[in-house]
Amino acid sequence: MEHSLTATSLRLADARSDLDLVAAVLRSDTSAFEAIMRRYNRLMFRTARGIVADDADAQDVVQEAYLRAFGSMASYRGEAALATWLARIAINVALSLQRKKSRLVQLDESEPPFDVDPLVEDPMAELPSDTATPETRAAQVQLRELLQRAIDQLPPIYRSVFMLRAVEEMSVEEAASSLQVSPDVVKTRYLRARSMLRHLLHADVGPEATGLYAFAGERCDAVVTAVLAELHVRGLIRPH
Numbered sequence: 001m002e003h004s005l006t007a008t009s010l011r012l013a014d015a016r017s018d019l020d021l022v023a024a025v026l027r028s029d030t031s032a033f034e035a036i037m038r039r040y041n042r043l044m045f046r047t048a049r050g051i052v053a054d055d056a057d058a059q060d061v062v063q064e065a066y067l068r069a070f071g072s073m074a075s076y077r078g079e080a081a082l083a084t085w086l087a088r089i090a091i092n093v094a095l096s097l098q099r100k101k102s103r104l105v106q107l108d109e110s111e112p113p114f115d116v117d118p119l120v121e122d123p124m125a126e127l128p129s130d131t132a133t134p135e136t137r138a139a140q141v142q143l144r145e146l147l148q149r150a151i152d153q154l155p156p157i158y159r160s161v162f163m164l165r166a167v168e169e170m171s172v173e174e175a176a177s178s179l180q181v182s183p184d185v186v187k188t189r190y191l192r193a194r195s196m197l198r199h200l201l202h203a204d205v206g207p208e209a210t211g212l213y214a215f216a217g218e219r220c221d222a223v224v225t226a227v228l229a230e231l232h233v234r235g236l237i238r239p240h
Helices: 007-014 018-026 030-049 055-075 082-100 134-152 156-168 172-179 185-199 206-211 215-234
Strands: none
Touching: 007 082, 007 134, 018 030, 018 082, 018 215, 030 055, 030 082, 030 156, 055 172, 082 156, 082 172, 134 156, 134 185, 156 172, 156 215, 172 185
16 A cells, blocks of 8 residues: 555554554554554455445545444454454445445345356466566556456445455455355355456456555545544544
């Protein structure tokens, strides 16, 4: 994730572990919560974007999820990774937003096994490694744009899994914990998502997936500023 100079400096200066940051938040250390947000902004945005189909809605989800996370921080016991705990909150907020817009999204239904045709090209296959030429770089930018549009066409039940597994590179177990489904369901939905993308793209997309749905610079800073301002208005933190 790219950052502004301020965000980069903050992350480099704050080498505390997630558990240490949580403990600091509970001691009313506002800078610790800011560090958590900057560390996980991209994850939260991509998680939200796996359910909502609009960047603005996803940013709203991220902000609301952080507000809920701050209010619930005392309940975090470390049984799951902080990233998984935060992603789960973002998913619940995104689902709530969809319900308010009369867009019912169910992520907990089971599915039958799904076999991938081995003769069909895998959309996650490796691209050529030589990326030095301007032509290759331009082609990769175009490919990312095509892939992002294709992912947006996936139903949320599959897009959410693809975002966590392929874009954010979560393990099967981490994605299952975040979505509160079984690992087998994650595996099946991931295969289905890749199959759908193959038909939409008819091309290899390789490691370009990890560069999708960037959430950096001004947007990253905007979420941090908005969340801290709202917590201050609610009297939950003091300005620092």
